[in-house]
Amino acid sequence: MPDTHHAFEHVKAVYLPIAIVVFTLVVGAVLILLVRGAGRDRPGRRSNALRLELANAAVLACVAAFLVVITFRTETPLDRTVAHPALRVRVIAAQWSWRFEYPGGVAVAAVSTWHPRPALVPTGVEIEFAGVSRDVIHGFWVPQLSFMRQLLPGHVSRFDLIFHAPGTYMGTCSVFCGEQHTEMHFALQAVPAVQFERWLASGGSSA
Amino acid sequence: MSTIAVPGAGVQRATLASTDHKRIAASAGVLSLGFFIAGGVLALIMRTQLAADGGVVSQGVYDQLFTMHGSTMIYLFVVPISLAVGLYLVPLQVGAAELVAPRVALAGLVLFACGGITMWSGFLTSGGAAAASWWGFDPLSDASHSPGSGMELWIFGVLLVTVGQLLWAGCVLLTALRRRAPGMTLMRMPVFTWTMVATCLLTLFAFPALIVALALLWAQRHFGGVLVGDLGAVDYQQLFWFYGHPVVYVMFFPFVGMVGEVLATFSSKRFFGYSAFIVAVLAFSGLSMTVWAHHMFTIGQVTNKYFALTSTALVVPAGIEYFDFLATVWRGRLRFTCAFLFAIAFVLQFLVGGLTGVILASPPLNYDLNMSYFIVGHFHYTIFAGSAFGLFAGVYYWFGKVTGALLREGLGKLHLGLMVLGTNMTFFPMFILGAQGMTRRIAAYPPSMGWQGLNELETAGAFLIALSALVFLINVVVSLRRRRPAGDDPWQGHTLEWATSSPPPRYNFAALPAIRSYAPLLDLRESREAVAS
Numbered sequence: 086m087p088d089t090h091h092a093f094e095h096v097k098a099v100y101l102p103i104a105i106v107v108f109t110l111v112v113g114a115v116l117i118l119l120v121r122g123a124g125r126d127r128p129g130r131r132s133n134a135l136r137l138e139l140a141n142a143a144v145l146a147c148v149a150a151f152l153v154v155i156t157f158r159t160e161t162p163l164d165r166t167v168a169h170p171a172l173r174v175r176v177i178a179a180q181w182s183w184r185f186e187y188p189g190g191v192a193v194a195a196v197s198t199w200h201p202r203p204a205l206v207p208t209g210v211e212i213e214f215a216g217v218s219r220d221v222i223h224g225f226w227v228p229q230l231s232f233m234r235q236l237l238p239g240h241v242s243r244f245d246l247i248f249h250a251p252g253t254y255m256g257t258c259s260v261f262c263g264e265q266h267t268e269m270h271f272a273l274q275a276v277p278a279v280q281f282e283r284w285l286a287s288g289g290s291s292a
Numbered sequence: 293m294s295t296i297a298v299p300g301a302g303v304q305r306a307t308l309a310s311t312d313h314k315r316i317a318a319s320a321g322v323l324s325l326g327f328f329i330a331g332g333v334l335a336l337i338m339r340t341q342l343a344a345d346g347g348v349v350s351q352g353v354y355d356q357l358f359t360m361h362g363s364t365m366i367y368l369f370v371v372p373i374s375l376a377v378g379l380y381l382v383p384l385q386v387g388a389a390e391l392v393a394p395r396v397a398l399a400g401l402v403l404f405a406c407g408g409i410t411m412w413s414g415f416l417t418s419g420g421a422a423a424a425s426w427w428g429f430d431p432l433s434d435a436s437h438s439p440g441s442g443m444e445l446w447i448f449g450v451l452l453v454t455v456g457q458l459l460w461a462g463c464v465l466l467t468a469l470r471r472r473a474p475g476m477t478l479m480r481m482p483v484f485t486w487t488m489v490a491t492c493l494l495t496l497f498a499f500p501a502l503i504v505a506l507a508l509l510w511a512q513r514h515f516g517g518v519l520v521g522d523l524g525a526v527d528y529q530q531l532f533w534f535y536g537h538p539v540v541y542v543m544f545f546p547f548v549g550m551v552g553e554v555l556a557t558f559s560s561k562r563f564f565g566y567s568a569f570i571v572a573v574l575a576f577s578g579l580s581m582t583v584w585a586h587h588m589f590t591i592g593q594v595t596n597k598y599f600a601l602t603s604t605a606l607v608v609p610a611g612i613e614y615f616d617f618l619a620t621v622w623r624g625r626l627r628f629t630c631a632f633l634f635a636i637a638f639v640l641q642f643l644v645g646g647l648t649g650v651i652l653a654s655p656p657l658n659y660d661l662n663m664s665y666f667i668v669g670h671f672h673y674t675i676f677a678g679s680a681f682g683l684f685a686g687v688y689y690w691f692g693k694v695t696g697a698l699l700r701e702g703l704g705k706l707h708l709g710l711m712v713l714g715t716n717m718t719f720f721p722m723f724i725l726g727a728q729g730m731t732r733r734i735a736a737y738p739p740s741m742g743w744q745g746l747n748e749l750e751t752a753g754a755f756l757i758a759l760s761a762l763v764f765l766i767n768v769v770v771s772l773r774r775r776r777p778a779g780d781d782p783w784q785g786h787t788l789e790w791a792t793s794s795p796p797p798r799y800n801f802a803a804l805p806a807i808r809s810y811a812p813l814l815d816l817r818e819s820r821e822a823v824a825s
């Protein structure tokens with residue numbers, strides 16, 4: 086299950102505390118060194134400590150290895166696409182619009198706006214997005230899902246997303262794409278499968 | 293030791309045509325500081341725009357502003373000043389009378405000046421300056437999406453300065469390798485010189501990729517058919533980031549070296565862990581050539597895990613450097629000069645940039661934060677909160693050597709205080725805004741997002757940084773007008789540049805002390821103390 090936001094939170098819960106601890110330790114060490122060094126008359130003479138250096142490097146290597154393992158384990162399912170998604174949606178990005186195309190010819194477009202009409206998606210199932218750009222590189226970013234993917238001209242990028250909670254997920258173009266990059270927004274509205282099917286059957290009008 | 297008369301030295305050539313490495317470096321340094329101010333003014337306009345709810349300039353102008361801000365700061369300020377400090381100090385630190393191939397270095401200066409002017413002249417064209425970001429990514433930068441001469445001038449400008457930087461790197465590297473004084477073995481070269489060796493190696497290996505990328509981009513714009521195929525856009529990025537990541541270390545290592553020298557001098561101690569540090573810097577350089585595609589995690593066309601692995605592995609050499617910094621200060625007799633305090637600020641603030649870099653090296657986190665303000669915060673903490681503070685540590689340290697007059701410590705501490713406050717006010721909120729979904733390179737944001745307050749705080753911080761820069765300029769003027777002579781060695785330095793007059797004479801040294809370690813002047817003082825007691 087590519088729950089992208091959960092994956093983000095999972096990795097963040099490891100990385101952020103470690104970063105805060107390291108920062109605190111270094112700041113603390115520097116403060117102690119400064120206070121103790123302020124009134125010293127004669128400096129120490131020692132200028133190397135190979136064993137300590139090696140121990141430090143070993144600890145750093147262990148921390149790095151630990152972080153890499155966490156990252157790899159979480160990333161593998163994120164990069165996978167399932168063979169039979171519940172729904173396939175084509176995403177077409179262009180200067181400066183988004184277009185979501187569904188099976189059966191239903192399409193929702195958002196042209197250079199901060200208040201896009203939402204494109205519907207069913208909750209709780211894997212949805213394959215096949216994204217492509219018509220001109221320059223664009224970025225399909227949904228902050229609430231903690232996920233972005235760059236969309237290239239002439240090359241289809243595929244990725245799976247799952248929307249667990251119903252609601253509106255705002256999206257934006259994250260890769261600078263020219264004059265109206267600022268206005269290039271889209272919205273995905275996650276609704277229960279039944280409601281989604283009804284919407285699709287009605288040609289995308291009964292939201 | 294004082295100035296000696298060298299035949300012909302009395303005949304001063306015009307400053308700009310001098311082949312004295314110190315004059316070339318000083319001209320390059322002043323020029324890059326000029327570009328720093330120009331790039332800073334662009335940043336202030338952008339910050340005003342973002343605090344004023346997008347009401348100052350149009351999106352099109354804003355695009356030019358951030359493109360030229362990034363391009364100026366990287367191509368015309370931090371990279372050239374990194375190499376310029378090397379041009380000045382490396383010959384002095386290795387006890388050389390001259391730079392290898394000074395005329396080539398002079399050509400580099402001319403290329404730098406011409407390139408900078410070329411890039412900025414885009415503002416004078418009818419279509420304005422380049423507006424495709426400092427990356428110049430294809431296809432946004434191609435003829436149909438970025439027509440006009442601003443983009444052309446950008447390509448030529450970057451090309452010229454990059455060729456100039458390659459020439460400088462060659463001169464500095466060869467000077468360290470071929471012009472060392474008797475006794476100055478490789479493993480006695482000062483810490484700063486070693487970081488310059490690493491910097492020059494990275495420059496020589498990585499910068500040609502940018503030249504190729506720009507040449508292909510130019511050909512694509514004029515003839516088409518170069519960056520083609522369904523992944524043509526990715527090809528440009530591969531080339532660009534093969535330059536674009538190592539350049540980050542070109543903008544970092546020299547300042548690591550400066551901070552190392554400053555910490556050692558003002559702790560009155562030999563730099564700690566010299567050999568481990570040198571090994572770490574070289575390993576760091578090698579590794580940093582293997583991480584470029586972490587800038588491309590969100591494309592889905594590179595082996596993310598490989599690049600996540602190499603990028604995360606950078607914590608090992610970085611941690612060794614930090615260990616050596618702290619151990620140098622440990623048990624030191626500390627002198628809290630401006631240079632020392634700027635160096636401490638570098639150590640603490642760069643850490644924020646480094647740790648957020650580890651976070652961004654993890655693809656599951658990068659998938660969210662890439663292209664957001666989080667990344668803007670991250671690299672400003674490395675380049676500004678880090679490198680710029682390291683640069684000022686170096687400026688306060690070596691200003692007396694270069695000009696013969698010391699900077700005022702009081703004004704310097706005011707400069708530092710304002711700069712620390714402004715820097716953290718400007719760049720820390722960016723982490724929060726990025727995590728909340730604010731995209732980089734936008735000229736406005738929806739009012740409903742509630743980002744106004746933090747953006748106003750950032751803008752206030754940016755103006756505090758500008759004020760701190762003003763205090764620095766006042767300090768320079770005051771210190772040069774009412775000179776407090778630096779003397780040969782105002783700080784009890786460890787390295788050879790302090791064994792000659794300030795400023796050093798045309799061919800640098802009248803005589804050299806014996807060189808038995810990487811801190812020859814400290815050796816001299818210690819042996820004198822031993823004799824006295």
